[in-house]
Amino acid sequence: MKLKLFTSTISMLAFATFATAPHAQDTQFPSLQMQGVERVEIEVDIEGATERLSRAVRFPTISNQDRDDFDTQAFDDYHAFIEESYPLVHTTLTREILGDPRPYSLLYTWEGKNPDLPPALFYAHQDAVPVPPDSLDQWEQDPFSGAVVDGYIWGRGVLDDKNQIHGILEAAEMKIAEGWQPERTLYFVFGQDEEVGGPEGARYIAEVLEGRGIERFAFVMDESAPLVPGIFPGLPENTALIGIAQKGYVSLELAIHALGGHSSQPPAESNIGILAEAITKLEDAQFPYRIHPALRHQYRYLGPELDEALQPLYSAVAFGKEGEMTDQEKEFIKMMSANLVTRAMIRTTIAVTMFNAGIKDNVLPPAATAVVNFRPMPGDTPEVIIEHVKKAIGDDRITVRDISASTPATAMADPEGPGYKALEKTIRQIWGNDLVVAPFFVIGGSDSKHFQARLFAPDVYTITGIQLESMKEFEGFHGVNERILVDEYAKTIAFFYQIMENLDDL
Numbered sequence: 001m002k003l004k005l006f007t008s009t010i011s012m013l014a015f016a017t018f019a020t021a022p023h024a025q026d027t028q029f030p031s032l033q034m035q036g037v038e039r040v041e042i043e044v045d046i047e048g049a050t051e052r053l054s055r056a057v058r059f060p061t062i063s064n065q066d067r068d069d070f071d072t073q074a075f076d077d078y079h080a081f082i083e084e085s086y087p088l089v090h091t092t093l094t095r096e097i098l099g100d101p102r103p104y105s106l107l108y109t110w111e112g113k114n115p116d117l118p119p120a121l122f123y124a125h126q127d128a129v130p131v132p133p134d135s136l137d138q139w140e141q142d143p144f145s146g147a148v149v150d151g152y153i154w155g156r157g158v159l160d161d162k163n164q165i166h167g168i169l170e171a172a173e174m175k176i177a178e179g180w181q182p183e184r185t186l187y188f189v190f191g192q193d194e195e196v197g198g199p200e201g202a203r204y205i206a207e208v209l210e211g212r213g214i215e216r217f218a219f220v221m222d223e224s225a226p227l228v229p230g231i232f233p234g235l236p237e238n239t240a241l242i243g244i245a246q247k248g249y250v251s252l253e254l255a256i257h258a259l260g261g262h263s264s265q266p267p268a269e270s271n272i273g274i275l276a277e278a279i280t281k282l283e284d285a286q287f288p289y290r291i292h293p294a295l296r297h298q299y300r301y302l303g304p305e306l307d308e309a310l311q312p313l314y315s316a317v318a319f320g321k322e323g324e325m326t327d328q329e330k331e332f333i334k335m336m337s338a339n340l341v342t343r344a345m346i347r348t349t350i351a352v353t354m355f356n357a358g359i360k361d362n363v364l365p366p367a368a369t370a371v372v373n374f375r376p377m378p379g380d381t382p383e384v385i386i387e388h389v390k391k392a393i394g395d396d397r398i399t400v401r402d403i404s405a406s407t408p409a410t411a412m413a414d415p416e417g418p419g420y421k422a423l424e425k426t427i428r429q430i431w432g433n434d435l436v437v438a439p440f441f442v443i444g445g446s447d448s449k450h451f452q453a454r455l456f457a458p459d460v461y462t463i464t465g466i467q468l469e470s471m472k473e474f475e476g477f478h479g480v481n482e483r484i485l486v487d488e489y490a491k492t493i494a495f496f497y498q499i500m501e502n503l504d505d506l
């Protein structure tokens, strides 16, 4: 997952929290926090598990932006290591190595006792972001040494996202040793290229599973934010945010091909001038602001836990109706739109990212191209966006072409459904009741978008099942000194152990 986007999103929500008081009004805004869940104790071989995770981070399964720079040996070795580390998993589950065109993703199938039940899927990714050489001296431990020091397991990928892969595998190995078998079929998918959008791994496996005729997943879980105190500003408590919907991704190329020529005799309009004007018109034609239903659900859960003075405002957003816009919702949108990060949560964004034309100072280029990246809200399909762009530009000389492996905005997982409840219950069984659990709207996104954008997997819940002590530890995500506490890793394993069991009762 893209941490920067996420943390800045969250920090900007502080803005909403400390905004001016709304018009007073009596509101019924009851807390939706699940009550009375008893904690469970699960005994984990944490010494062995730590050793295995420490070895796992030594495989440099890096996703570089240059996709030709791909270390196939690192992935092959990592797969062999996983196989030898979890023998029961590999004799009980079916493993396939998939991906298109390069097959380095893992798909495990654990057949349920009742394979007619809708299956569940756990997703995590093998790849990690590179370590920039100029940041190496800031690491207290070598990022690929798998050091276990001061109660932490250190290394690139240990937090994002190998602790989830190994948490899942440790839990499955324990369960099999106890003779347990799931009721519903469980899939584990470990992608190879999440950090570059998942075109070869997750997207392909979503296609494969869809092709196998799975009608509907009962539950899909993927990474997002870990549990962290104060992750939601205005709420100092420990908080578990569960992503329930993700924005889409579309990149369009705008191009003009007309006469070039010698710069000594220029025409009235140059290709560069025409395209530049088109880009300006497009930036002036922003998409309208909307409150996504996932954002309403986010405030339904968080609102009652936040500052009382602002609850009427949160309540208006939480219970607002589609197609209507009250004054308080307008006020909320005004607050959100004042900042570029929160603004991204309330509309389809337009970002001009590339502009190319010309090769020499005295030659008029015969062509000019620009690339515009959009992050769509639901309903803004590539067709809708292309239509919007053409209308905004109003110039037939410019062609518009979708050049991305585009994904639409995803469906929204049911924030009141059995999957969400099973997840919240499990979180409380492992981490206790002294924390807030709430759904949220993800503007960045992770590989599960490839599943959640399809009809067969609307109920995707995204959360990284590990506790961090503070927001400071969160900086290790894509940053330096990525590490997790050994004791917390034991809870991650317990979490997966418990949720596998709880999914039997969906």
Ligand SMILES: [Zn+2]
Binding pocket: 001, 002, 125, 160, 161, 194, 223, 446
């Ligand atoms: Zn990640």
